[in-house]
Amino acid sequence: MSPIADATALAEAIARGRLTAREAMQASLSAAETFAGLGAITSLNAERGLTAAAAIDALPGSSLVRGRMPFAGVPTLAKDLGGPFAGFPVAAGSRQLARGDTDQPTPDSDLAERFRASGLCLFGLTTSPEFGLSLASEPAIGPICRNPLDTTRTAGGSSGGAAAAVAAGIVSIAHATDAGGSIRVPAACCGLVGLKPSRGAMPAGPSFGNHLGGIATELAVCRSVRDASSIFAAVSGRARGPFPPVEPVPHIEGPLRVGVLTDTGTLYPTHAEHMAIVETAGRALETQGHRLVTVPFSAVDEAGAASRQAFLDIVCVNLAEAITAFGLDAGRTEPLTQAVITRGLSLPAADLWKSLNAMVLVSRDLWRLFDDIDVLLCPMLSGPPPALGSFPSDHGDIDLHFRRMAAFAPLAALANASGCPAITLPFGSDAVGLPLPVQLMAPMGGEARLLQLAASLEREQRYAHRFPIAGLPA
Template structure:
């Protein structure tokens, strides 16, 4: 299998070195710069880290030792990599962190070598990756289309082979949407199991989670195990896992067909499949909650950094204005709505171990579909467009549930199509196990580009 695990194995057994892998990644970043995946690279950091990795004793090496790694320009921080959240005003106000966040410290312990940052839309407010003032990230399968977002730059970097695996975040589908757009695997972990300190910059009232995008379930499973700090025992794998099949009527024929085929794969793996009604009403409510949280968060963010509305894209300014106008009592009431929705979402798993559904309603739209820089500042319309593209994605975020997306075959347009499994809190390992059963029976994908530095 061509993935980060394979690259780590090649470094471990001497078929290549961390230095050679890093030089290949740096060359690939230069060669594919027009894809817009990467917004910041420190080549000195890259080479220093790779040299140190090659000199590390074998008993001090993690499962991904020597593997080049890109952070996202949003979320937890890595030493030396200045996060600007895709916003021009942020680039003039942020300095390179002097230390790793807890998550990146765990990533380094696992063996990853962070050396740059991938594209994000301004403040993570779109399901694409078009940083302000920089070229948009383009889908490697068809560069005229969005790679999804907001972890779109990370998805492009992995699908284009710049790196084998990359950091990603998810507050309303931002790991799973680009995974589906670009033929990758991505797990949005359970709330609270991935370290978010010491600054908790991406907390967002608990709706955001962070992990990686990769080409295989085994990469995601290993990465999760390396950074998961939960003390709860993992959920057991039932003898006959009970899977609910939830197909929203808003999803097109290709998404439905792929999800049904994934259900057949789970049946072949010994699971029991039962069709249920898609939780569309709950999904819409969850999306509305996320929209409010993002508005209040953005208002606080801009205030803290002394960024004025005329220094951000018009739609971001309109959203921040809504956040500032919100009453504290209304925000307090929102926390109760979140608790009620979480309780209803948990009840869905009374009779099921996991739910299988599409990730998207359609193939990826053209670049610019989720543009923030326009005179139409109707934030409701912008968020409605995103909710329609990724129906019910926000349920996992608001309710704190794990959800994993992975590819299952190709659509007629020559693009990969994704499916997702979501489960009760703490079922991350179970979802990865079930995803591996789907992956083993899914049509193989041939990516547009090989992984840089992986020996053939």
């Protein structure tokens, strides 16, 4: 088995003195310039990045122990949404919050503190659609984020900039957020690993509200399952509100019951290649000793529809409240954003309550499903990443926009509404060399199961990254 080129490998190279953290940072800064045309990075601060790297280089060698600082000296980027990370003011892809408008100093979030404590060295922010409202990262204020595997296609959203930067090798790991697939969809578009943690697993303090009623969470997009496992271990747990910490589900010795979804229904059909790769992954797991259980689409159909409606209602109301609370000018936002705000302001409380209650029932239905299986294996995307401009925001037809997103990632919001963890990883390439991703879901607290199965699939080595990681010695 070939060694994995990932953030862990880069950290090990730094720890062994094969290069310094400063050299790694300089390599990432150079790569950022080389790949500027991708539009992955919306804000860059080389001075802060080099200062962070110098602080790692100044540490005694004993501090560069993987268990204490698993990513010591590894350059990274934060998403222009979520956090925040001190010194990197978020604009959320909006001219309303663009640099200079509301450039107020903000402290690190609890998550940001943990990212830094893991040894990651931050030097910029990655592109996100305005307020994260799209599965493409093409804000009107720019830049337009392109997929490094095919620059005519989207890198996904809303963590598209993060995924493009990691896939291109500018960095080996990057912060990302997920309220309706925004970690997993870009990871799937760009051939990466994306883990959406369980509700309550990640810190939300000190003042990040309720994370969209519980549908949103944060972590990273990665080059490998071991990186996803390491960053999750480094930053999860011991969370301060608003949700209680989730307890890990019991570890299962021996084979797991892997539920394989047989189709995605007629409303949002999945391309043959993307459906076949799920079956191929299932057979690979069966060969490894796990037991396959067929799961018909009817088992998740109603829950999926309720999840998508809850996502829409919560996003609309949340954005409307935020615009009002901060006294922002909705008229300076994109047409689609304005329509979302308008709907949020007019949505009856009874309708919002109905969606919130539906989320509880979705969680119940998923728990019942997991009585019979340990993990669900299903498609991540319905097809390859679409062309740039496939999710335009220059109109006010909210329902059309959200239907387009549901058609591209029909089962993405299910994990958000239920609170369950989910992971995506590539398990092959299509006829033109684009990644064929699969998605695994588990009960809340079941990250260990997901990482175990994802790692076993990754060992099949059915997908190879196209771009080397900046600074990583050959």
